Amino acid sequence: MKPAERMKILRQHMPEQDAEQRSHNFEEVNYGLAGTAASMEAQRCLRCKQAKCIEGCPVGVDIPGFVEALAEDDLKKAADILLDANVLPAVTGRVCPQETQCEVQCIRGGKSEPLAIGYLERFVADWARENYQQKFTPPPPSGKRIAVVGAGPAGLTCAGELAKRGHAVTIYEALHRPGGVLLYGIPEFRLPKAIVDQEVNNLRKMGVQIICNVVIGATYTISDLLTAEGFQAVFIANGAGLPVFQGIPGEQLKGVYSANEYLTRVNLMGAFRFPDCDTPVIKSTQVAVVGGGNVAMDSVRTARRLGADPATLIYRRSRQEMPARVEEVKHAEEEGIVLELLCNPIEILGTTDGWVRGVRCQRMALGEPDASGRRRPEPIPGSEFEIPCQVFIEAIGTRANPLLTQSTPELNLNKWGNIVIDENNMTSMPGVFAGGDIVRGAATVILAMGDGKNSALSIHQFLSNK
Amino acid sequence: MFPILEAKWLAPKVRWITVAAPRVATKHLPGHFVIVRVSEHGERIPLTIADSDSASGTITLVVQVLGATTQQLCALKEGQAILDVVGPLGKATEMKNFGHVVLVGGGVGTAVIHPQAKALKNCGNYVSAVIGGRSQSYVILESELRSICDAVYPCTDDGSYGYHGFVTGKLGELIADQQQPVHAVITAGPVPMMRAIANLTREHHLHTIASLNPIMVDGTGMCGGCRVTIAGQTQFACVDGPEFDAHQVDFTELADRLSAYRPQEQLSWQQLQNLNHECRLNQLK
Ligand SMILES: Cc1cc2nc3c(=O)[nH]c(=O)nc-3n(C[C@H](O)[C@H](O)[C@H](O)COP(=O)(O)OP(=O)(O)OC[C@H]3O[C@@H](n4cnc5c(N)ncnc54)[C@H](O)[C@@H]3O)c2cc1C
Ligand SMILES: Cc1cc2nc3c(=O)[nH]c(=O)nc-3n(C[C@H](O)[C@H](O)[C@H](O)COP(=O)(O)OP(=O)(O)OC[C@H]3O[C@@H](n4cnc5c(N)ncnc54)[C@H](O)[C@@H]3O)c2cc1C
Ligand code: SF4
Ligand code: FES
Numbered sequence: 001m002k003p004a005e006r007m008k009i010l011r012q013h014m015p016e017q018d019a020e021q022r023s024h025n026f027e028e029v030n031y032g033l034a035g036t037a038a039s040m041e042a043q044r045c046l047r048c049k050q051a052k053c054i055e056g057c058p059v060g061v062d063i064p065g066f067v068e069a070l071a072e073d074d075l076k077k078a079a080d081i082l083l084d085a086n087v088l089p090a091v092t093g094r095v096c097p098q099e100t101q102c103e104v105q106c107i108r109g110g111k112s113e114p115l116a117i118g119y120l121e122r123f124v125a126d127w128a129r130e131n132y133q134q135k136f137t138p139p140p141p142s143g144k145r146i147a148v149v150g151a152g153p154a155g156l157t158c159a160g161e162l163a164k165r166g167h168a169v170t171i172y173e174a175l176h177r178p179g180g181v182l183l184y185g186i187p188e189f190r191l192p193k194a195i196v197d198q199e200v201n202n203l204r205k206m207g208v209q210i211i212c213n214v215v216i217g218a219t220y221t222i223s224d225l226l227t228a229e230g231f232q233a234v235f236i237a238n239g240a241g242l243p244v245f246q247g248i249p250g251e252q253l254k255g256v257y258s259a260n261e262y263l264t265r266v267n268l269m270g271a272f273r274f275p276d277c278d279t280p281v282i283k284s285t286q287v288a289v290v291g292g293g294n295v296a297m298d299s300v301r302t303a304r305r306l307g308a309d310p311a312t313l314i315y316r317r318s319r320q321e322m323p324a325r326v327e328e329v330k331h332a333e334e335e336g337i338v339l340e341l342l343c344n345p346i347e348i349l350g351t352t353d354g355w356v357r358g359v360r361c362q363r364m365a366l367g368e369p370d371a372s373g374r375r376r377p378e379p380i381p382g383s384e385f386e387i388p389c390q391v392f393i394e395a396i397g398t399r400a401n402p403l404l405t406q407s408t409p410e411l412n413l414n415k416w417g418n419i420v421i422d423e424n425n426m427t428s429m430p431g432v433f434a435g436g437d438i439v440r441g442a443a444t445v446i447l448a449m450g451d452g453k454n455s456a457l458s459i460h461q462f463l464s465n466k
Numbered sequence: 467m468f469p470i471l472e473a474k475w476l477a478p479k480v481r482w483i484t485v486a487a488p489r490v491a492t493k494h495l496p497g498h499f500v501i502v503r504v505s506e507h508g509e510r511i512p513l514t515i516a517d518s519d520s521a522s523g524t525i526t527l528v529v530q531v532l533g534a535t536t537q538q539l540c541a542l543k544e545g546q547a548i549l550d551v552v553g554p555l556g557k558a559t560e561m562k563n564f565g566h567v568v569l570v571g572g573g574v575g576t577a578v579i580h581p582q583a584k585a586l587k588n589c590g591n592y593v594s595a596v597i598g599g600r601s602q603s604y605v606i607l608e609s610e611l612r613s614i615c616d617a618v619y620p621c622t623d624d625g626s627y628g629y630h631g632f633v634t635g636k637l638g639e640l641i642a643d644q645q646q647p648v649h650a651v652i653t654a655g656p657v658p659m660m661r662a663i664a665n666l667t668r669e670h671h672l673h674t675i676a677s678l679n680p681i682m683v684d685g686t687g688m689c690g691g692c693r694v695t696i697a698g699q700t701q702f703a704c705v706d707g708p709e710f711d712a713h714q715v716d717f718t719e720l721a722d723r724l725s726a727y728r729p730q731e732q733l734s735w736q737q738l739q740n741l742n743h744e745c746r747l748n749q750l751k
Contacts (some may be wrong), residue, residue: 261689
């Protein structure tokens with residue numbers, strides 16, 4: 001096929017569950033491309049010599065390589081290329097912000113729409129999940145033992161890479177199920193938990209031991225791991241799970257949640273199936289969520305599915321500045337989410353018996369750019385108004401949880417409490433490495449995975465030199 | 467899975483459960499709690515570690531049947547197991563020589579003061595325990611505490627045993643006793659009781675610590691559901707507590723937040739009773 005012919009093919013659309021229907025259930029929104037559509041989309045790739053898209057991918061997936069294999073119907077080869085760089089493609093194909101990473105670099109983007117890299121990644125990964133088990137011949141045991149703290153994307157990736165090199169890996173996870181944010185944060189309708197479970201099981205098959213219900217900093221300290229427990233190296237990947245509250249009046253009212261609590265109740269504990277699952281969540285007809293990122297989108301769309309009408313998203317800047325994935329905002333609007341943009345909550349209003357009855361907000365206008373380069377929102381005097389709601393969810397960010405670091409004073413932290421690492425991902429404690437959100441602050445799944453992989457290489461080096 | 471080695475009723479609806487949890491047992495200090503989950507679809511609930519033995523790798527929980535989860539937990543017998551046990555969580559009790567410490571436990575709150583009594587005694591304190599229950603059968607851990615403390619004062623609301631009246635009444639007497647002046651008070655139990663204790667000791671400027679019991683989910687500072695207001699500041703009870711200066715606690719807010727899920731809790735309870743009823747009917751068939 002000539003490039004001109006390729007250019008004529010239009011970007012394939014992702015088949016989706018009907019918006020009205022899906023706003024009442026927790027089943028996945030995107031169905032995934034059909035085989036013919038995937039082949040068609042794969043033909044759109046121009047096979048650039050110096051493919052910019054690869055540079056946009058934090059883990060350097062050979063995008064033209066796997067896309068070409070897919071176009072040639074060699075799914076096995078496509079899967080091998082993909083899995084070589086990215087151990088959780090079924091996850092990243094669903095949750096990566098492709099529009100700011102790989103797809104934004106695609107040269108087709110200038111003239112028409114970029115290649116749908118995420119859709120193709122998901123297609124190949126889903127095929128592989130059902131039809132293909134990559135060959136894994138366990139290497140000779142190295143005799144080295146490594147402890148990984150936290151079973152989120154960073155920890156899981158690191159564990160897999162170390163196991164591939166013959167090391168004995170034990171992951172300690174604080175919660176009762178592994179997966180990290182993939183499990184307790186990102187909802188079922190965006191990332192089915194069966195996918196996370198399957199990835200975790202693959203790791204187990206590779207010999208990685210996963211022990212849940214162990215909080216490092218409480219059950220064991222990092223020093224315990226290096227001494228009494230006999231590990232030669234540790235990788236810390238405990239995420240950035242401490243919820244931040246706005247600090248406005250009324251936050252103690254019943255019906256106020258952090259997004260972390262709301263999503264944990266619903267996703268991890270299954271509150272959407274209450275009373276079949278025993279953990280409750282407060283359901284109400286009117287729900288408001290403050291924030292503009294993926295976490296806020298997930299919260300407001302979850303509330304909608306639990307019956308909220310309206311489910312309102314309050315964000316203090318305009319749509320352009322929203323950090324959420326573009327697809328999430330689009331899906332949210334289709335599902336009937338009300339967007340209150342340029343709007344900021346200043347007080348949560350309560351009933352006499354302590355329940356939320358609404359939130360007082362202020363209209364905002366965008367002023368001069370601030371340190372982040374985004375235009376600073378400023379309140380418009382006299383613009384106050386009330387949004388009635390009985391549940392109010394704060395999704396304005398998370399920080400490093402100090403539980404582990406407080407118990408380990410040897411670790412150097414930055415002023416936000418994130419762990420400081422050197423160019424080899426090692427912390428100020430010899431043999432102790434760190435990566436993912438605990439180092440970067442709240443970031444992305446693929447960056448966490450990249451850190452996990454790089455740290456595994458550094459740990460391997462470190463242990464080989466020992 | 468965490469195997470149960472011993473399970474017995476201490477009082478009506480109050481069960482003593484010793485469970486194998488070696489990692490927790492090794493690290494347990496007074497004031498710590500665990501989070502447990504009983505079944506695959508079950509809730510995560512916090513329970514104080516009432517006792518531990520690192521040699522045998524066991525911890526003991528003292529559990530009162532209040533709703534669905536505690537009922538399922540208390541139905542477990544020796545030889546069965548608890549699905550998930552994680553800990554030890556929370557900050558340990560501040561241990562030092564205060565002089566004369568009075569520990570005030572109401573109901574299962576007595577389980578909280580039991581390990582504290584041991585450790586405070588080891589620090590050289592004179593330790594008194596005031597333990598309350600509705601009537602005689604509800605007074606728990608008396609003999610255990612007698613073997614540790616310098617003095618134990620059981621109290622019953624109906625006067626069927628020990629001091630007739632609330633624990634506050636007995637504490638008031640101890641504070642008034644010039645022979646053995648009180649230097650610090652540590653309390654655990656129902657919110658109204660802890661509030662009454664705080665009000666009493668505030669008048670006497672007595673250092674008082676209360677062990678708070680807000681609703682929790684993860685127990686590691688990740689959800690913020692356990693937030694309480696201490697001296698006007700928001701704190702997460704699971705990591706910043708659960709013990710706080712009783713005179714600074716907003717008890718009204720704590721009590722109010724504890725009621726957030728009443729209707730759902732009743733539904734869960736009802737569902738479990740129906741299920742149990744069906745099981746029994748099936749057994750009869
Ligand atoms: C609701 C939500 C939606 C998101 N959506 C997206 C998205 O669409 N795309 C995207 O790229 N990113 C998204 N993110 C961000 C992304 O999920 C995170 O950047 C990523 O998960 C970080 O990975 P991690 O492995 O560093 O940490 P985590 O995923 O947070 O995992 C850390 C793990 O460590 C465990 N842990 C914590 N403390 C301890 C301890 N002391 N001892 C033992 N274990 C411990 C935790 O329980 C957890 O399982 C989202 C985040 C949230 C909250
Ligand atoms: C730090 C701490 C230590 C505790 N120690 C003990 C103990 O040693 N022994 C004991 O019997 N009880 C203890 N509790 C209380 C115990 O957790 C609750 O009784 C239990 O969660 C009730 O669950 P349920 O499903 O049986 O009842 P439900 O019907 O669900 O609830 C009954 C009442 O318990 C409270 N509650 C409900 N869910 C939770 C939750 N997830 N976390 C906390 N409270 C909740 C609410 O006030 C509710 O109204 C402690 C609580 C805390 C926070
Ligand atoms: S991992 Fe993410 S950034 Fe990399 S190619 Fe896949 S979707 Fe794009
Ligand atoms: S229980 Fe979740 S933060 Fe305390």
